Amino acid sequence: MIQAAAFHFVLLTSEGKGTLIKLVYFSRKDSSLESVGNGVQVEEVGLVTSSKKYPILDGKLHFAKFQTSKINECLDFIESKLLHGSCCSHQEISDKKQLLIKATGGGAYKYADLFREKFGIRLDKEDEMDSLVAGANFLLKLRICAVPREAFTYMEGQKDFVQIDASDLFPYLLVSIGSGVSMIKVDGDGKFELVSGTSLGGGTLLGMGMLLTNCQSFDEFLELSHKGDNRNIDMLVRDIYGVTGYSKLGLSATTIASSFGKVSFDNKELKDYKKEDLARSLLRMISNNVAQIAYMNAGHGQLKRIIFGGFFTRGHEYIMETISDGVQYWSKGKAKAMFLRHEGFLGALGAFKSYEKHGLGSLMGHHLTEQSPVASPR
Ligand SMILES: Nc1ncnc2c1ncn2[C@@H]1O[C@H](COP(=O)(O)OP(=O)(O)OP(=O)(O)O)[C@@H](O)[C@H]1O
Ligand SMILES: CC(C)(CO)[C@@H](O)C(=O)NCCC(=O)O
Structure with missing residues (x-):
């Protein structure tokens, strides 16, 4: 019509x-x-x-x-x-x-x-910021009777949809991971403050990913990262302290001590590394870093919810898992990473x-x- x-x-x-x-x-x-x-x-x-x-x-x-x-x-x-x-x-x-x-x-x-x-x-x-916040608030306030819903957590391979009570929504931290990363404390409709940001975002991942792996697109990069093992590139706590890790400080043996750190000790060239491993390591580095900065800007656990938007996550399980683990790890379980189905x-x-x-x-x-x-x- x-x-x-x-x-x-x-x-x-x-x-x-x-x-x-x-x-x-x-x-x-x-x-x-x-x-x-x-x-x-x-x-x-x-x-x-x-x-x-x-x-x-x-x-x-x-x-x-x-x-x-x-x-x-x-x-x-x-x-x-x-x-x-x-x-x-x-x-x-x-x-x-x-x-x-x-x-x-x-x-x-x-x-x-x-x-x-x-x-x-x-x-x-x-x-841009007015729009980001209005879009996030709109999605988060949808009162949904039918599944699937909008906001969800992603832990241990499981996606759990969350219905947030609109009266208990604010304040929250909105982390928009696009080319760069903006962190916005949202106190209500139209009430927000840009509290931080980092230039190490999706553009960094894609740019460095293209240089390191010769991939031509984001999807190709993700595909590579799926098949990689970051332990061949990253230095883990166990590489420094052995299999018991640094238990006195709560650092497990498998914690990444230094992203790309192993490379500094190898006498190798770029062509000697598997593209898949480089992709995986880069993905973890950027995702962990965003999670850590987000946690710090959520008042070290004072803001219970950290909502991640932007096209970086794109429903990609490994990215969401890494971000969730990071928030969980740094906040000692006090804060939760949440994602949106229409994040981008x-x-x-x-x-x-x-x-x-x-x-x-x-x-x-x-x-x-x-x-x-x-x-x-x-
Ligand atoms: N199909 C795709 N093509 C390019 N990048 C993609 C694609 N899918 C996901 N991405 C990721 O999303 C990022 C861009 O996200 P988004 O479009 O939300 O940000 P933007 O609006 O360009 O940047 P900013 O928020 O910094 O202004 C890219 O840097 C890349 O990491
Ligand atoms: C410049 C914008 C706001 C554009 O979306 C975004 O890419 C961003 O927040 N970048 C990070 C800038 C900073 O370091 O705070």
């Missing part, structure tokens, strides 16, 4: 130099938007209101991502789905009001001209929510977060 196109929203977020463009759009239940198109994988989350009062909420959120280097694929997708004309009603379009699409991150600046030239639309820029779309979701400012909140308003059951096919 073409009429439904008036109610589709689209927004885009991308980091400046950028790796990925994330796209979130909403379609009404009666919309003709198909979930899959043009070879682009689109994940859907059904939003089903139980209340007759908000029938407009009957519909789906769609999530898609594109490599920044393939921006044209993203533009073609937007065009094929007619998303570029979806942010205003037909009346507004015919009134020649300027169309706008919400956008956040560096891409909101970088691609502004491209979007104007191609579609005649204005990218309405939303602040926080900024995009938050920018999407900001349509509320334009009086369009009935689509994505608080009613939704407080009243709607959510079903997801992921």
Whole structure:
């Protein structure tokens, strides 16, 4: 039904130099938007209101991502789905009001001209941190009646979904692991403080991974790391203290004493190491480091929850396990690492929510977060 196109929203977020463009759009239940198109994988989350009062909420959120280097694929997708004309009603379009699409991150600046030239639309820029926090709060407050849910812990190979009571959500530490890592203490809706960050993030992993292993993509790097053994690269406590470890200080024999430390003692060249082992070691180094800094910024265990977002984790079990172990280890079990199923779309979701400012909140308003059951096919 073409009429439904008036109610589709689209927004885009991308980091400046950028790796990925994330796209979130909403379609009404009666919309003709198909979930899959043009070879682009689109994940859907059904939003089903139980209340007759908000029938407009009957519909789906769609999530898609594109490599920044393939921006044209993203533009073609937007065009094929007619998303570029979806942010205003037909009346507004015919009134020649300027169309706008919400956008956040560096891409909101970088691609502004491209979007104007191609579609005649204005990218309405939303602040990156505001959007991250709004997106995280939105997901964490979803009152979910149907599984699978949004937030989960990952320990010992097990994923446990957690339903957080909205009245007990704040404060928490949001750790966004993208190219770099931002750590934000969130005290409420719109109430937050950037407390720390580190430049050793996903971009570091990918950049160093490409140099060390010649891999061409993040997925290829992950594939390698799956098969590797970091003990061939890292110096463990047992390499220094023997099999009993440094028990007096609680350092077990298998604790990594020095990432890549073994290499400094080997008289070897890069080609002598297995790419898989290098990948595994690098992955552990970055993940452990983020976990440790996160723990310190969570007030050494005072913030009970540390929520990890950003595309770095991407539901990858070994990354989540390493981060969880790190938080568990450093906080002596006081703090918990939590992950989100839509971890990479926080900024995009938050920018999407900001349509509320334009009086369009009935689509994505608080009613939704407080009243709607959510079903997801992921
Ligand atoms: N398909 C992929 N291609 C590239 N990087 C990926 C991919 N999947 C996961 N990643 C990881 O995600 C990181 C980028 O994450 P994300 O897109 O959340 O951050 P960003 O918005 O680019 O960066 P920042 O938050 O620092 O602005 C990459 O550096 C890489 O480690
Ligand atoms: C610069 C941003 C905020 C861009 O998303 C992010 O990559 C980041 O927080 N990097 C780490 C910067 C720091 O060292 O605090």
